[in-house]
Amino acid sequence: xxxxxxxxxxxxVEVDEGTTILKAAEKLNIHIxxxxxxxxxxxxxxxxxxxxxVEGANLLSASCATPVMEGxxxxxNSMKVRNTRRTILDMLLSEHAGECTSCTRSGxxxxxxxxxxxxxPDNALLDISIKSKPDTSSPxxxxxxxxxxRCQRCVRTCEEIQKVGALSMSGKGEHAKVSxxxxxxxxxxxxxxxxxxxxxxxxxALVERSYIDxxxxxxxxxxxxxxxxxxxxxxxxxxxALGHDPGGRFTGKMxxxxxxxxxxAVFDTNxxxxxxxxxEGSELLxxxxxxxxxxxxxxxPMFTSCSPGWIKFIEHRWPHLLGHLSTCKSPQQxxxxxxxxxxxxxxxxxxxxxxxxxxxxxTAKKFEADRPExxxxxxxxVDYVLTTRELAKMxxxxxxxFDALEESECDSMLGKHTGAAVIFGATxxxxxxxxxxxxxxxxxxxxxxxxxxxxxxxxxxxIREATxxxxxxxEKYRFLEGVEVKVAIAHGLINADKLMEAVNGGNAxxxxxxxxxxxxxCLSGGGQPIPxxxxxxxxxxxxxxxxxxxxxxxxxxxxxxxxxxxxxxxVDGPLGHTSHxxxxxxxxxxx
Amino acid sequence: xxxxxxxxxxxDTEGTARHNLLPVLTSLRSKLGSLSPEILKNVxxxxxxxxxxxxxxxxxxxxxxxKPMGKNVIRLCRTISCDMHxxxxxxxxxxxVLAVKNGETTTDGLFTLTETNCLGHCHEGPVMLxxxxxxxxxxxxxxxxxxxxxxxKR
Numbered sequence: 001x002x003x004x005x006x007x008x009x010x011x012x013v014e015v016d017e018g019t020t021i022l023k024a025a026e027k028l029n030i031h032i033x034x035x036x037x038x039x040x041x042x043x044x045x046x047x048x049x050x051x052x053x054v055e056g057a058n059l060l061s062a063s064c065a066t067p068v069m070e071g072x073x074x075x076x077n078s079m080k081v082r083n084t085r086r087t088i089l090d091m092l093l094s095e096h097a098g099e100c101t102s103c104t105r106s107g108x109x110x111x112x113x114x115x116x117x118x119x120x121p122d123n124a125l126l127d128i129s130i131k132s133k134p135d136t137s138s139p140x141x142x143x144x145x146x147x148x149x150r151c152q153r154c155v156r157t158c159e160e161i162q163k164v165g166a167l168s169m170s171g172k173g174e175h176a177k178v179s180x181x182x183x184x185x186x187x188x189x190x191x192x193x194x195x196x197x198x199x200x201x202x203x204x205a206l207v208e209r210s211y212i213d214x215x216x217x218x219x220x221x222x223x224x225x226x227x228x229x230x231x232x233x234x235x236x237x238x239x240x241a242l243g244h245d246p247g248g249r250f251t252g253k254m255x256x257x258x259x260x261x262x263x264x265a266v267f268d269t270n271x272x273x274x275x276x277x278x279x280e281g282s283e284l285l286x287x288x289x290x291x292x293x294x295x296x297x298x299x300x301p302m303f304t305s306c307s308p309g310w311i312k313f314i315e316h317r318w319p320h321l322l323g324h325l326s327t328c329k330s331p332q333q334x335x336x337x338x339x340x341x342x343x344x345x346x347x348x349x350x351x352x353x354x355x356x357x358x359x360x361x362x363t364a365k366k367f368e369a370d371r372p373e374x375x376x377x378x379x380x381x382v383d384y385v386l387t388t389r390e391l392a393k394m395x396x397x398x399x400x401x402f403d404a405l406e407e408s409e410c411d412s413m414l415g416k417h418t419g420a421a422v423i424f425g426a427t428x429x430x431x432x433x434x435x436x437x438x439x440x441x442x443x444x445x446x447x448x449x450x451x452x453x454x455x456x457x458x459x460x461x462x463i464r465e466a467t468x469x470x471x472x473x474x475e476k477y478r479f480l481e482g483v484e485v486k487v488a489i490a491h492g493l494i495n496a497d498k499l500m501e502a503v504n505g506g507n508a509x510x511x512x513x514x515x516x517x518x519x520x521x522c523l524s525g526g527g528q529p530i531p532x533x534x535x536x537x538x539x540x541x542x543x544x545x546x547x548x549x550x551x552x553x554x555x556x557x558x559x560x561x562x563x564x565x566x567x568x569x570x571v572d573g574p575l576g577h578t579s580h581x582x583x584x585x586x587x588x589x590x591x
Numbered sequence: 592x593x594x595x596x597x598x599x600x601x602x603d604t605e606g607t608a609r610h611n612l613l614p615v616l617t618s619l620r621s622k623l624g625s626l627s628p629e630i631l632k633n634v635x636x637x638x639x640x641x642x643x644x645x646x647x648x649x650x651x652x653x654x655x656x657x658k659p660m661g662k663n664v665i666r667l668c669r670t671i672s673c674d675m676h677x678x679x680x681x682x683x684x685x686x687x688v689l690a691v692k693n694g695e696t697t698t699d700g701l702f703t704l705t706e707t708n709c710l711g712h713c714h715e716g717p718v719m720l721x722x723x724x725x726x727x728x729x730x731x732x733x734x735x736x737x738x739x740x741x742x743x744k745r
């Protein structure tokens with residue numbers, strides 16, 4: 001590729017043709033401020049905060065949207081640039097009904113940070129902000145237009161990463177705003193509640209719907225028995241919200257923090273992730289058996305069903321393919337009914353007094369817990385869902401010195417887990433966990449991969465495929481001898497949509513498809529610490545696989561508490577009557 | 592013809608590519624009146640463009656109304672030249688004759704009164720557009736006759 005030589009702040013740098021000034025400056029470790037720019041999204045160039053001075057040009061250039069040209073002399077910090085940046089920030093603030101002190105994003109708000117650096121010390125311009133009523137219709141996401149700076153990161157996220165397009169710009173000029181279709185409430189439109197917009201919003205215009213107060217109420221009430229579960233991705237994200245670099249693992253400290261917060265029983269969604277593998281693996285084998293023995297009604301490929309953003313997406317966009325979805329509930333919703341049936345049965349706690357709370361990397365889980373189907377225990381199976389960010393906030397509110405905490409383990413019965421459950425937090429993880437178990441069920445041998453690491457299904461490619469030839473089957477699965485099982489993995493709904501196009505068109509060679517709504521999987525879910533970027537996602541994924549490798553048990557079917565659960569409670573086995581009632585569900589077309 | 596059938600016909604004529612959205616909406620506005628949720632939802636489905644984006648495009652253009660409008664839309668120029676030539680008196684006259692305020696529709700659904708940006712007739716202001724017809728050099732006293740004329744025509 002052609003190289004271009006330029007000068008930035010009197011320093012020479014050589015970059016590839018087509019590089020933007022912003023990226024070229026990064027090479028010199030010069031940090032130009034941005035708001036509308038985001039690594040994961042296309043260039044917008046609308047906020048103008050990143051302006052720089054190019055010698056010989058009359059106007060300042062938006063560095064995020066200007067490619068370098070041979071011999072350019074650029075100044076990122078001239079008087080003209082500083083004055084313009086100040087004016088731009090002042091203007092953004094004049095339209096921003098901030099409530100800076102009490103805003104959810106205070107301390108983690110990009111606008112606040114830049115205002116602190118660049119804005120006039122005394123609000124230089126008239127306050128022309130409009131305080132509108134936030135849209136609180138969604139159980140997952142709250143949208144507050146008065147804090148919006150119209151950078152359109154959310155619009156681009158929803159369209160480019162998720163192919164949902166629930167948000168768009170409407171109106172023009174001073175009336176331009178981020179809108180749903182006819183400005184309908186979020187809970188009535190195609191929004192999948194994935195929260196990817198939330199993790200890319202530079203301000204507090206899009207935030208998760210918080211249930212912290214409800215959870216404090218439950219924790220403070222002596223008549224309520226609180227049971228908590230934490231998803232696999234939470235433990236590799238929580239540290240970031242408490243001041244650590246991405247990629248740290250905090251499982252033990254997180255468990256201690258939950259006990260310090262006052263939860264009566266601290267369990268693990270990982271336990272039901274292992275359970276999901278047993279149920280979903282059995283379902284896959286049942287479907288394969290049916291298809292190979294000539295049952296036309298069985299639908300393949302089977303799709304995973306752990307990601308509630310994905311579920312709502314397929315319900316809206318591909319309702320006629322719902323029969324392909326595994327009927328397994330997600331680990332969160334498998335845990336819910338067990339916490340209100342199995343747990344009280346074994347401990348004598350009155351199930352009516354149990355408040356079941358989950359900590360999730362996800363905003364869509366809040367919606368999932370509210371689905372009318374999720375009352376298999378006779379109560380609301382999961383009462384409140386908090387994001388990783390909300391848990392971090394509670395830890396701060398409680399004055400817990402997180403770093404000083406001793407490590408501890410989850411309570412038993414619904415708390416033990418294997419490495420297979422941990423990797424549910426990364427794209428490809430559910431597939432890998434399922435293959436580890438299913439292959440062994442069918443052949444009686446471990447998967448033929450070094451250290452159980454099924455590397456072909458790992459990585460950050462949007463769509464990945466793998467083939468596994470089944471050989472040396474045990475008697476029961478002789479009909480699978482020599483079969484090449486084909487799988488596909490997609491993360492980011494735009495990639496899932498491509499697989500659905502293939503399935504819909506009859507061009508799908510796969511038997512099993514894993515979909516996670518968010519790029520990178522749950523580790524970068526809408527409830528995880530902000531910001532997100534390819535590097536941050538890679539660091540979190542790394543932590544997930546380290547955690548898996550660090551565990552003694554790494555196959556779901558080797559979890560002793562799962563074995564016990566089937567012996568004592570789900571006595572009719574995987575896909576049995578009790579399982580069907582508590583652990584499986586159905587879906588709703590939403591055309 | 593049903594709304595769906597009209598939408599289909601228009602999209603058949605204009606094309607389903609994303610860049611055809613504007614001509615599709617323009618054509619539907621003239622055939623079906625203001626662009627209702629039902630119209631835009633059908634456009635979204637047939638052209639496979641997210642509903643919010645179709646709505647966003649429609650709301651960007653002043654002449655693609657998404658709110659219910661009267662049969663005749665009166666757009667009075669609100670910009671500076673017309674204003675200096677007595678646009679406010681004309682607006683008062685229109686409000687009196689139609690018995691509506693600026694932005695409202697008459698109870699019989701015949702007229703919507705609204706303002707618009709410059710119509711490019713600054714030399715003969717105040718000026719207004721009634722549907723596709725330009726009325727220039729307006730005087731308040733002429734307004735009742737103009738409105739009567741339109742009432743008779745339609």
